[in-house]
Structure formats: C-alpha cells, structure tokens
Amino acid sequence: MAFKIKIGSGKTKSKKEADKAEKKPESAELAAQKPSLLSRLKKPAESARAPSPESESASPKPDSEIRKRISRIKPLKAEKSQEPSDEEILTESADEQPTPAIIEIPPEPKQGLLKRLISIGPKKVREAYNPDIHGVLVDLTYTPPQGVEEIEVYPVNPPFAYIRITYNYQNHEYLYEIVEPHYTDTETNLLNELKKGIFERVNVNTRQIAREMAADLLEEMMNEIFADYAIHLDPKTYAKIHYQLHKDFLGNGMVDAIMHDPFIEDISCDGIERYLFVYHSKYESMETNLKYFDATSLDSFVTKLAQRAGKHISVAEPMLDATMSDGSRIQMTLGTEVTAHGSTFTIRKFKEVPITPTDLIEWGTFSPLSIAFLWLAVENGKSCIFAGGTASGKTTSLNAISLFIPPLAKIVTLEDTRELKLPHANWIPSVTRESFDIAGKGEIDMYELLKAALRQRPEYLIVGEVRGKEALTLFQAMSTGHVTYSTMHADSVSSAVHRLENPPISVPRNMLSALNLICVQVQARVGGQRIRRNKQIIEILDIDPRTNELITNEVFRWRQATDEITYSGKSYILEEIMEAHGWDEERVRRDLIQRQEVLEWMRKRDIRDYREVSNIVVSYFRDSEGLMEQIRSGDNELV
Ligand SMILES: Nc1ncnc2c1ncn2[C@@H]1O[C@H](COP(=O)(O)OP(=O)(O)OP(=O)(O)O)[C@@H](O)[C@H]1O
Numbered sequence: 324m325a326f327k328i329k330i331g332s333g334k335t336k337s338k339k340e341a342d343k344a345e346k347k348p349e350s351a352e353l354a355a356q357k358p359s360l361l362s363r364l365k366k367p368a369e370s371a372r373a374p375s376p377e378s379e380s381a382s383p384k385p386d387s388e389i390r391k392r393i394s395r396i397k398p399l400k401a402e403k404s405q406e407p408s409d410e411e412i413l414t415e416s417a418d419e420q421p422t423p424a425i426i427e428i429p430p431e432p433k434q435g436l437l438k439r440l441i442s443i444g445p446k447k448v449r450e451a452y453n454p455d456i457h458g459v460l461v462d463l464t465y466t467p468p469q470g471v472e473e474i475e476v477y478p479v480n481p482p483f484a485y486i487r488i489t490y491n492y493q494n495h496e497y498l499y500e501i502v503e504p505h506y507t508d509t510e511t512n513l514l515n516e517l518k519k520g521i522f523e524r525v526n527v528n529t530r531q532i533a534r535e536m537a538a539d540l541l542e543e544m545m546n547e548i549f550a551d552y553a554i555h556l557d558p559k560t561y562a563k564i565h566y567q568l569h570k571d572f573l574g575n576g577m578v579d580a581i582m583h584d585p586f587i588e589d590i591s592c593d594g595i596e597r598y599l600f601v602y603h604s605k606y607e608s609m610e611t612n613l614k615y616f617d618a619t620s621l622d623s624f625v626t627k628l629a630q631r632a633g634k635h636i637s638v639a640e641p642m643l644d645a646t647m648s649d650g651s652r653i654q655m656t657l658g659t660e661v662t663a664h665g666s667t668f669t670i671r672k673f674k675e676v677p678i679t680p681t682d683l684i685e686w687g688t689f690s691p692l693s694i695a696f697l698w699l700a701v702e703n704g705k706s707c708i709f710a711g712g713t714a715s716g717k718t719t720s721l722n723a724i725s726l727f728i729p730p731l732a733k734i735v736t737l738e739d740t741r742e743l744k745l746p747h748a749n750w751i752p753s754v755t756r757e758s759f760d761i762a763g764k765g766e767i768d769m770y771e772l773l774k775a776a777l778r779q780r781p782e783y784l785i786v787g788e789v790r791g792k793e794a795l796t797l798f799q800a801m802s803t804g805h806v807t808y809s810t811m812h813a814d815s816v817s818s819a820v821h822r823l824e825n826p827p828i829s830v831p832r833n834m835l836s837a838l839n840l841i842c843v844q845v846q847a848r849v850g851g852q853r854i855r856r857n858k859q860i861i862e863i864l865d866i867d868p869r870t871n872e873l874i875t876n877e878v879f880r881w882r883q884a885t886d887e888i889t890y891s892g893k894s895y896i897l898e899e900i901m902e903a904h905g906w907d908e909e910r911v912r913r914d915l916i917q918r919q920e921v922l923e924w925m926r927k928r929d930i931r932d933y934r935e936v937s938n939i940v941v942s943y944f945r946d947s948e949g950l951m952e953q954i955r956s957g958d959n960e961l962v
Pocket residue numbers: 335588589672674683686688711712713714715716717718719720810855856
C-alpha cells in the first residue's frame with residue numbers, strides 16, 4: 324500500500340470606618356501586656372513590581388465600571404486549575420520569621436487607616452463578602468504607558484487574582500503581570516502581625532490533616548486573633564486579608580496566582596532581585612512583575628517548598644529535586660553555594676488534565692493518520708520509545724497514546740515522579756522511592772521497581788523515562804513478549820540507539836530489535852511560533868546479519884518548511900498486523916481511514932477529556948462498525 328497524506332499547517336493553539344479601638348472589658352489587662360500592633364510593624368520583604376506611574380496616577384474608577392470590565396473578561400477554557408492537594412501544610416517552624424508576600428502599596432497615613440480597620444462595638448456576625456455590595460477586590464483599570472499595549476486580562480483565581488499580558492513595542496517583549504488586591508501599609512502590618520500570631524498558635528502538624536481542615540484551622544486562628552485584639556474588619560478587607568494568609572500558609576506564596584494559571588508551563592526564579600520568568604503556552608518565555616527582594620525571604624520560600632515536598636535542603640546539600648503536592652516538579656538550589664545570584668527554583672507545572680490524542684491533532688503535533696497508525700500499533704502490542712530533547716513533549720505523547728491500550732489490559736507504570744494518568748481500570752501506577760538515610764537504605768529505584776513489575780504479570784509496561792540499567796531489563800521484558808512504552812532523552816534515532824547501546828545502559832544490539840518503534844519529538848520554531856512536533860516515526864526492523872547494522876524504516880516524517888507530516892508509503896508494522904489478522908491491504912487501509920475519521924470527528928466535536936476520548940476508543944475496540952455507523956449518522960449521544 325502506498326498512499327500519501329497531507330495535513331494543514333496546524334498551529335499550536337492551541338491564554339471602617341473604624342469607630343474607635345474597643346477593648347473588651349475582660350481583655351483590657353491582656354491587651355496592655357501584649358505589644359501593640361503598631362509597635363511590631365515590619366517592612367514587607369517581597370513585593371510586586373511597583374505599578375507604572377501612569378497606572379498609579381490613574382484615578383480609581385468606580386466599582387461599577389471595574390465590575391463591568393471583569394465581566395468582559397473571557398473565562399478561561401475548561402482546564403482544571405492547579406489546586407493544591409489535601410496534604411498542603413503549614414510547614415514553617417514557629418521560630419521561623421514569617422515571609423510576607425505582600426504587594427507594595429503607596430503609603431497612607433497610618434492613623435486614619437488603622438481607624439478604618441479597627442472598629443469598636445459589640446461583636447457582630449461576619450457578613451460575607453459580596454462584590455456587588457462591597458466592591459471589587461482587584462482594580463483592573465489600566466492606563467498603559469507609552470509604547471505598551473494591554474493584550475489581554477484573564478482571571479486565574481477570581482475574585483482575587485488576574486493576569487494581565489502587555490506588549491512593549493519598544494523592546495518587543497511581552498510582560499506577565501499578576502494583578503491581585505492592593506494592601507495598604509496598615510493592612511500589610513496587620514498581615515504581618517497575624518502571621519506572627521498564627522505561628523505562635525500553631526500546635527498541630529498540619530501535614531497530617533486534610534487541606535479543608537487546615538483551611539478551617541487557619542481561619543479559626545485568624546478570627547481568634549481578631550477577637551483578642553477586638554479587630555473588626557469590613558467584609559471586603561476581611562476577604563483580602565484571608566486571601567493573603569491562605570496564599571502564604573496553604574498556597575504557594577508569591578507564585579500562587581501563577582500556579583493557578585493553566586497557560587503556564589513553567590516558572591523560573593533565577594535569584595534575588597531578578598524578576599521571575601514564566602513560560603506561557605501562548606506567549607512563550609515572559610518576564611513577570613514579581614521578584615524576591617532579599618535572600619531571607621527567597622531562602623525561606625525555597626526551604627518551605629522542600630519541607631512541603633517532605634525533603635530537606637541545606638547548605639550541605641544545596642540542590643534538590645522534588646515533587647510538589649499537586650504533582651508539579653521542582654528543582655531548587657539554596658543560597659549562593661552553587662548559584663551565583665542566590666537561591667533559585669524552577670517549577671515544571673503538572674497538568675492535572677491529561678493531554679489527549681485529540682489535543683495533539685488540534686495542535687498539529689501529529690497528523691490524524693500518524694496517530695491513527697500509532698493507535699493501531701498500540702492496540703496490536705507494538706512497543707515504542709519516545710525520544711526527544713528536554714520538554715519536547717515526550718511524556719505527554721506517551722500518556723496520550725496510552726489511551727489506545729485495550730480497556731482490560733493489565734498495565735503497570737513506573738515513574739520517578741507521578742505524571743502519567745490513565746483511565747484504565749486494570750492499572751498499577753508505581754513510583755520509585757528515595758532512601759531514608761545517607762547509606763541508601765530503603766531506596767527503591769527504577770530497576771527494582773521494574774523487576775517487581777515483571778512479577779506482576781503486566782501486558783503493557785510503561786516506564787516514565789529510561790536512563791540507567793533498568794533499560795536493559797526493559798529490553799529483556801520486550802524480548803519476552805511484554806509490550807513496553809517509555810521515553811528517553813535523545814534528539815534522533817541514531818543518538819537514541821547510541822545511548823541505548825553504550826554504558827550505563829548497554830543494551831546488546833540484537834536485543835534492540837525487540838523494540839518496534841521510535842517516535843522522535845521536537846520543539847521547533849515555525850512562523851515565529853514555538854511548536855512541538857512528532858518529527859519522525861521510525862520502525863526498527865532487524866539487524867543486518869552481514870554488517871550488524873540496525874535496519875530501520877521511516878513511516879512518518881514532519882517537514883519543518885511546510886509544517887506537514889507525510890507518510891512514506893511503506894510500513895512493515897502494518898504488514899505484520901495484516902498478517903496477524905489475516906487482513907488484506909484494503910482491510911488495513913479501511914481500518915486506518917476509519918480511525919482517522921474517529922479522531923477527526925472527536926477533534927471537530929471538541930472531545931478532549933481523556934475519559935471521553937477513552938470511551939470512544941473503547942467503543943471502537945469493541946464494535947468498530949457500530950461506532951462508525953453512529954459517527955457517520957451524526958449521532959450526538961455517543962459521549
Ligand atoms: N504537543 C504539544 N503541544 C504543546 N504543548 C505540549 C505538547 N506536548 C507537551 N506540551 C507541554 O510541554 C511541556 C513539557 O511536556 P512533557 O513533560 O511531556 O515533556 P518531556 O519531553 O517529557 O519533558 P522532560 O524532558 O522534562 O521529561 C508541558 O507543559 C506540556 O503540557
């Protein structure tokens with residue numbers, strides 16, 4: 324069979340009035356003993372980039388106008404936000420100084436503000452914050468400086484956090500601005516006092532309690548402190564203060580809003596006094612308006628991230644790789660031991676909703692035919708390795724094609740960090756474990772895990788990434804009839820083979836032919852846009868007995884100039900499948916066309932949720948003719 328297909332150039336889309344300070348009669352003495360709130364005021368240590376002079380001087384717009392503006396903002400496309408999991412915690416020790424993460428605000432006369440914050444009067448039931456009654460928390464009015472254009476504003480954690488993207492025509496750069504509530508000096512000071520008070524009161528290890536309980540506990544403590552000092556806040560100020568505390572104790576401090584942004588792939592902090600950078604799926608690498616101003620607050624944040632991940636970072640061991648509770652991967656360095664500008668961190672955000680084959684077609688990473696080919700190959704138990712550079716989308720493609728594994732097949736996945744998410748019922752997800760001590764006691768590495776997995780009698784084995792001696796075991800598993808999928812760092816088939824054959828992996832050449840396919844992933848630039856593509860799908864055929872050379876066949880290739888994926892016209896795997904099923908050429912061609920049709924139909928119908936995609940794949944597996952009939956008749960009840 325030899326048919327050539329063309330695809331369009333799929334672009335990656337893919338964005339108080341205080342009355343008077345009242346002292347409760349019974350607390351008068353107590354209050355006299357406690358240092359006053361004002362006497363313990365502290366300066367904020369980390370802050371947002373000060374608003375541009377224009378935005379500062381712009382007269383505040385009435386709330387109604389701001390609300391109108393928010394209602395004009397398009398809500399984000401359905402993608403789950405990065406909600407921290409149940410184990411998020413208050414990890415700082417009581418003696419540690421709290422790290423305020425407050426946005427800098429223009430100074431205001433303290434006396435008047437304190438008066439506005441503190442009211443005297445009988446204790447009232449707190450009124451819930453309502454933006455329609457109390458006004459919006461975030462001022463989204465913006466007057467761009469000359470040469471700057473506001474590209475878009477979108478909510479990430481409304482009504483508290485929004486993102487503004489601006490473009491500067493002078494330096495041709497985008498800026499990622501986090502827009503959160505502004506805090507007056509008094510509010511900032513109150514927050515610092517509250518943090519101190521909460522540190523003094525924490526007497527439970529919140530790591531062991533559920534997130535909801537921790538949130539309740541935090542609010543309870545905050546209210547206790549308010550009661551002790553007879554502080555009554557209006558609903559809007561209460562909401563602002565509570566948001567900041569929640570963010571600092573249970574959220575991700577300064578980067579919390581970014582962690583909520585589904586368009587962000589990674590966050591980099593390169594040191595002190597340097598603006599944080601983000602990688603946005605639409606605008607690529609961008610500077611943000613956030614930075615850490617001093618080593619103490621940055622070191623404290625990095626230490627906190629390590630503690631939260633259940634790990635330890637210190638001057639003795641200043642480098643650490645860890646997994647955040649939401650699954651995001653984080654690499655940290657502490658102080659100036661190994662990084663010149665002070666502590667650093669790089670967060671690779673975890674996508675809670677797995678990317679599906681539909682997404683990959685929509686973004687042009689695969690063509691409908693190339694992924695239909697992989698679908699048929701996976702269903703028929705052909706093993707594959709995804710090779711490519713860092714962040715080229717190897718794991719994403721691996722997860723997406725795993726949806727094609729037959730529904731009841733036994734699957735065991737092995738990873739260092741949990742990234743894979745499958746809809747299959749008969750699935751054991753396993754992860755490696757680090758040692759408890761320096762001697763390496765208790766460590767379970769990929770090799771150990773793989774040996775155990777083989778005893779679990781899996782039909783499909785998925786190894787997150789191969790880099791060491793486990794690769795040999797993986798190839799042994801392939802040779803003994805297991806279907807395996809994995810990823811490895813290598814930018815071409817020849818470099819993948821070279822890595823596999825040489826230490827520390829050292830797979831003998833004759834074992835390499837147990838592997839059926841290598842898919843090469845790349846990140847490239849097309850028309851000024853950074854895109855991820857499946858560059859090649861290569862079949863590993865055999866070893867030439869005379870030359871001992873590996874015989875390969877390229878089935879699909881992506882051409883950068885035209886951004887098209889073309890079929891070479893020859894596939895030995897298809898021939899093997901034909902033979903195994905007793906199909907003729909016409910039958911296999913029909914099957915591929917049908918699968919392509921199903922994929923195109925899902926794309927047009929925007930069926931992108933991995934469970935929904937999986938349901939359709941399962942329907943095709945069980946009754947392909949029935950599904951095709953339904954699709955062709957325009958049945959809407961399929962999903
Ligand atoms: N085809 C794609 N199109 C657009 N974005 C993608 C695509 N594939 C992956 N991504 C995004 O790129 C980032 C990196 O993806 P992924 O983790 O799969 O890469 P990787 O090659 O496995 O990286 P690593 O080398 O660190 O293991 C993720 O944020 C992911 O959402």
